[in-house]
Amino acid sequence: MTRIYDEERLGVLLRILRPAPVGWVRAAQELPAAHRTLDEIVARAEADLAFRNALLADLETALAAEGYEPHRRVLDEIRERLTD
Amino acid sequence: MSKAAGLTDAELVRLCRAGDPDGWNELVERFSRYVYAIAVRGFRLGDEEAEDVFQDVFTRVYTRLDTLRDDSAVRPWIAQLTRRRCLDVLASRGRETAVEEEVLTHEETADLGEVEEAFAVREALAGLSDTCQDILDRFFARDQSYKTIADELEIPPGTIASRIARCLGRLKDALGPET
Numbered sequence: 001m002t003r004i005y006d007e008e009r010l011g012v013l014l015r016i017l018r019p020a021p022v023g024w025v026r027a028a029q030e031l032p033a034a035h036r037t038l039d040e041i042v043a044r045a046e047a048d049l050a051f052r053n054a055l056l057a058d059l060e061t062a063l064a065a066e067g068y069e070p071h072r073r074v075l076d077e078i079r080e081r082l083t084d
Numbered sequence: 085m086s087k088a089a090g091l092t093d094a095e096l097v098r099l100c101r102a103g104d105p106d107g108w109n110e111l112v113e114r115f116s117r118y119v120y121a122i123a124v125r126g127f128r129l130g131d132e133e134a135e136d137v138f139q140d141v142f143t144r145v146y147t148r149l150d151t152l153r154d155d156s157a158v159r160p161w162i163a164q165l166t167r168r169r170c171l172d173v174l175a176s177r178g179r180e181t182a183v184e185e186e187v188l189t190h191e192e193t194a195d196l197g198e199v200e201e202a203f204a205v206r207e208a209l210a211g212l213s214d215t216c217q218d219i220l221d222r223f224f225a226r227d228q229s230y231k232t233i234a235d236e237l238e239i240p241p242g243t244i245a246s247r248i249a250r251c252l253g254r255l256k257d258a259l260g261p262e263t
Binding site: 005006007010011013014015016017018019020021024025027028029031032035073 | 103105108109112113116117118119120121125135138139142143146147198199201202203205206209220221224225226249252253255256259
C-alpha cells in the first residue's frame, strides 16, 4: 500500500515524539559518572572491611558520611553488588 | 549541536563504547523521545512508571552496550528493551499475568506502530535545515504558540504559519511516498 503523507498526518506524527522531561534526560546522561562513583565505592568496600560493614549496616548513612550522594538507582546497584 | 549528532547510529555506538562522554550524551538525546513515546504513548504508562522504565532502559543500554552484536541495530535493540520493561511494569501491576507482547490490545499495538512511523519522520526531519527542524519541533512536539516561536527565534509572528507550511512541504518531499 502506498500513501502520501499530507500535512495533517505529518503533524500527527511529529506530535508523537515529544521531548522527555529534561530531568530524566539529564539523569540518563549522567549514568557514566554515576557508574564511576559506583565502581569506586564497590572497590573501596572490597578493600576495606570496616567500610563494607558500614555500608551493609546502613548504606545511605555510610555513603553520606564519606561525602557520596548517589542516585537511588546507584544505591540499588551498590546493594546488589555488595550482597553478590 | 555536538559533533556526535552527525554520526550514524553504528558510529555513535562505537563512540560510546570508547567511553566518549559526548557520544553517550548524544545517544541519550537521540533516543530519549523514542523511549518516552513507547512508554507513554504505546503502553500508556503514567509519569512515575514511565520514568522508571526510561532510566532502566538507559542503564541497561549503558551497561550492556558491549553485548550488542550489530551496532547499526541499536534502535530496534532499545525498542525491544523498552517494550520488555513496559510489559514487566504491566505485569507487576497485575493488569496482565502474561508478559508477552501478545497481551497488547489492538490499540496499543497500533500506537507502537505509530511511534515507529514517527521516528522515521523524525529522521527525515533531521535532514532539513536547522530552522525547519526547530520551527516544526517547537510547533508540533513542544506545543509552542506562534507568538512564543516568533519571540524566541526573533522572527515576525506573521511569517510563522507560512514557514511551518513550507517546512512541512519540504518534509513531505524528503519522505517521498509512504509505503
